[in-house]
Amino acid sequence: MSLRTTLSAVVGKSARAAVRLRGGSGSAFPGLLVEKLDPGFLARTLTTLPYGVVVVSGTNGKTTTTKMVVELLRGQGLRVFTNRSGSNFSRGVAASLLGDMRITGGFEADIAVLELDEAHAVHFVKQVPPRYCLLLNVMRDQLDRFGEIDTTAGMLRAIAEATTEGVVLNREDPRVAAIAEALTDQQVRYFGLGEAVKHHFPSDDDLHSADLHDSPSHHTASPGARSDSASSHHARSDSAAVETSPTSAVSGDLQHQARTTKQVAADVVLTGLGTQEGTFRIGGEEITTPLRVNGAYNTYNAAAALALVRLALGEDRDNTALLRSLAEVSPAFGRGESLTVGGQPLDLVLVKNPAGFRLGLSSFPHAGTATMIAINDNYADGRDMSWLWDVSFGLLAAGGVRMVSGVRAYDMALRLVYDDVAVAAVEPDLASALDSFIAEHPDEPKRIYCTYTAMLTLRRELARYTEVEAFA
Amino acid sequence: MSPVAPKPVHVVQLYPRDMNIYGDFGNALVLKQRLAWYGYEPVMHSYDPGDEFPEQADILIGGGGQDSGQDTIQADLLECGDRLRALAEAGTPMLMICGLYQLFGHYFQTRSGSRIQGIGVLDVTTYGTDERLIGNVVVESEEFGRIIGYENHSGQTRLGAEVQPLGRVSKGAGNDADSGYEGARWRNVLGSYLHGALLPKNPAVADFLIATAVQRRYGDSLGALDAPQLGPVSLTELTEKARVTAASRPR
Numbered sequence: 001m002s003l004r005t006t007l008s009a010v011v012g013k014s015a016r017a018a019v020r021l022r023g024g025s026g027s028a029f030p031g032l033l034v035e036k037l038d039p040g041f042l043a044r045t046l047t048t049l050p051y052g053v054v055v056v057s058g059t060n061g062k063t064t065t066t067k068m069v070v071e072l073l074r075g076q077g078l079r080v081f082t083n084r085s086g087s088n089f090s091r092g093v094a095a096s097l098l099g100d101m102r103i104t105g106g107f108e109a110d111i112a113v114l115e116l117d118e119a120h121a122v123h124f125v126k127q128v129p130p131r132y133c134l135l136l137n138v139m140r141d142q143l144d145r146f147g148e149i150d151t152t153a154g155m156l157r158a159i160a161e162a163t164t165e166g167v168v169l170n171r172e173d174p175r176v177a178a179i180a181e182a183l184t185d186q187q188v189r190y191f192g193l194g195e196a197v198k199h200h201f202p203s204d205d206d207l208h209s210a211d212l213h214d215s216p217s218h219h220t221a222s223p224g225a226r227s228d229s230a231s232s233h234h235a236r237s238d239s240a241a242v243e244t245s246p247t248s249a250v251s252g253d254l255q256h257q258a259r260t261t262k263q264v265a266a267d268v269v270l271t272g273l274g275t276q277e278g279t280f281r282i283g284g285e286e287i288t289t290p291l292r293v294n295g296a297y298n299t300y301n302a303a304a305a306l307a308l309v310r311l312a313l314g315e316d317r318d319n320t321a322l323l324r325s326l327a328e329v330s331p332a333f334g335r336g337e338s339l340t341v342g343g344q345p346l347d348l349v350l351v352k353n354p355a356g357f358r359l360g361l362s363s364f365p366h367a368g369t370a371t372m373i374a375i376n377d378n379y380a381d382g383r384d385m386s387w388l389w390d391v392s393f394g395l396l397a398a399g400g401v402r403m404v405s406g407v408r409a410y411d412m413a414l415r416l417v418y419d420d421v422a423v424a425a426v427e428p429d430l431a432s433a434l435d436s437f438i439a440e441h442p443d444e445p446k447r448i449y450c451t452y453t454a455m456l457t458l459r460r461e462l463a464r465y466t467e468v469e470a471f472a
Numbered sequence: 473m474s475p476v477a478p479k480p481v482h483v484v485q486l487y488p489r490d491m492n493i494y495g496d497f498g499n500a501l502v503l504k505q506r507l508a509w510y511g512y513e514p515v516m517h518s519y520d521p522g523d524e525f526p527e528q529a530d531i532l533i534g535g536g537g538q539d540s541g542q543d544t545i546q547a548d549l550l551e552c553g554d555r556l557r558a559l560a561e562a563g564t565p566m567l568m569i570c571g572l573y574q575l576f577g578h579y580f581q582t583r584s585g586s587r588i589q590g591i592g593v594l595d596v597t598t599y600g601t602d603e604r605l606i607g608n609v610v611v612e613s614e615e616f617g618r619i620i621g622y623e624n625h626s627g628q629t630r631l632g633a634e635v636q637p638l639g640r641v642s643k644g645a646g647n648d649a650d651s652g653y654e655g656a657r658w659r660n661v662l663g664s665y666l667h668g669a670l671l672p673k674n675p676a677v678a679d680f681l682i683a684t685a686v687q688r689r690y691g692d693s694l695g696a697l698d699a700p701q702l703g704p705v706s707l708t709e710l711t712e713k714a715r716v717t718a719a720s721r722p723r
């Protein structure tokens with residue numbers, strides 16, 4: 001370590017301690033300080049790692065996937081540095097780094113696995129080119145911040161272009177898969193979905209004309225001219241057999257690409273979903289493994305994590321240990337988190353954009369479960385509520401929704417009613433809503449779909465009922 | 473009760489494949505449901521580039537899209553221009569949001585000065601800027617009362633002499649950063665920047681489209697809304713509460 005790195009570590013660590021003493025989270029401020037004093041700190045520190053830096057980005061599932069990658073690597077005996085504080089910025093990374101550093105600036109890790117959000121990753125990779133990156137998806141997330149979905153895809157492309165060795169792409173997301181065309185020097189690997197599970201993953205671009213046109217009076221202007229409406233019907237209609245790939249119904253220019261591009265081979269393919277288990281085709285071999293994560297999209301994240309780790313470690317890996325670690329990974333904060341309240345399971349499902357909400361709805365069976373939905377529109381949730389109209393709630397029609405809560409409870413209730421879903425109660429206040437939801441359904445398993453800040457509040461309130469793991 | 477002959481009302485969604493971002497689908501859903509609750513038979517059509525245009529179009533709606541979406545549909549839209557102008561001229565009710573609002577005007581001038589031709593149904597022109605107007609919006613309209621929605625656009629729209637604004641903004645920007653106007657109205661064509669989706673929280677606008685359609689098609693005046701009560705309170709009350717919350721939220 002250079003003297004300068006040591007000094008930066010000391011300054012940063014003191015600032016971190018000072019923030020802690022004042023009751024702050026110790027997250028971004030010390031990182032900011034070091035960044036100002038020593039802008040090369042991050043690059044100098046991270047690029048010395050023997051396995052370099054791995055970046056995970058995309059709009060949905062970064063946190064869970066990063067956690068999986070970290071645990072898979074640890075299971076291989078590697079010392080892994082990661083930015084687990086949830087700060088997605090360079091500053092947050094610098095802060096995490098300081099936390100893990102000894103006061104002399106010594107830093108013992110073999111590899112860094114960083115979760116970065118799209119906008120900040122672009123800046124970050126200029127300072128610290130990753131050796132490998134994993135790009136998950138581009139969904140309609142927080143458009144009020146990034147402006148446009150194509151802009152987000154451009155950000156992911158910039159990450160891939162800055163990556164030195166290898167890039168892992170989601171074969172089923174046409175905007176992500178198309179990034180391969182921009183790459184010349186890097187190895188490219190894919191993770192993907194088998195035909196039998198595709199209906200669990202309606203694409204973001206499968207919009208809801210399906211529901212609208214379900215009425216018998218519907219006739220299209222040009223019957224049979226295109227398969228789009230047919231495929232979105234399938235994508236939306238629960239578990240009926242699906243012959244058409246949901247990814248064929250995408251919008252814009254990519255549509256034509258997606259249709260004409262032959263399907264490329266993927267290194268890891270999710271081929272089957274069971275209750276707390278997944279079947280993967282890994283490099284040609286089909287393996288079923290138990291999982292602690294639940295839901296279809298967490299299981300797909302596992303395929304992504306496997307593909308990345310297989311690429312990053314090359315032949316240097318113990319496949320048996322890899323599967324053992326995978327089975328042990330618990331979900332990241334709030335992502336398919338299961339608690340027990342009054343002897344009944346209570347699942348929290350984070351929803352933050354239409355695709356995530358749709359995946360959440362299609363990931364779990366609804367019969368026999370009491371459902372609550374909590375929607376806030378604070379800055380971290382996104383202020384724009386339009387996205388609720390891009391989710392079809394028909395899957396909830398049979399059992400109805402027992403409680404709707406959050407700042408935008410009435411928007412959500414209105415949305416459900418227009419989808420013919422019965423709503424038993426609306427209570428904007430999260431604490432009272434949770435209390436009556438639990439009190440009125442003592443003997444049923446419960447599931448709460450909630451936006452980010454609603455989840456923070458609900459977890460705090462749930463601590464009155466059960467042990468809730470602290471959010472580090 | 474004696475059986476009543478069904479009265480179909482045809483709703484055409486323009487370019488839903490490429491121009492449907494930010495919940496514009498909600499507008500179609502609300503028309504479909506409310507038509508049924510008013511006793512009509514909604515017939516929903518989607519029209520995408522290259523499709524045969526539906527023979528019967530009682531209500532037309534359209535939404536916003538990505539830049540790539542706009543490029544994809546623009547040529548097709550120009551080809552449909554005569555038909556759409558004729559429908560508008562005849563008094564067909566239409567609601568065009570964001571991207572299609574812009575393309576229903578004369579042109580969209582990009583920052584580099586090139587012009588993307590619109591179909592000129594509305595006497596409006598739009599100029600690209602690098603300022604994104606984004607956030608909750610409240611509009612006061614003489615005809616529709618308070619209109620509530622969410623905007624997200626960098627094109628700014630100027631109204632010509634032929635159109636009326638939809639209303640004046642009391643929160644947010646609307647058409648542009650300085651006029652204080654939101655939306656445009658010519659005959660029964662409404663243009664607006666408001667997502668939300670617009671119609672769920674603004675049933676007065678939905679009912680204007682429906683009432684105009686059934687008047688033109690059947691000479692009917694709109695009866696009472698017979699919506700099933702699925703929530704703890706009536707649809708009207710749910711709507712009102714959602715409106716009050718939305719209007720109170722930060723920009």
Ligand SMILES: [Zn+2]
Nearest residue numbers: 536570571624
């Ligand atoms: Zn828009």
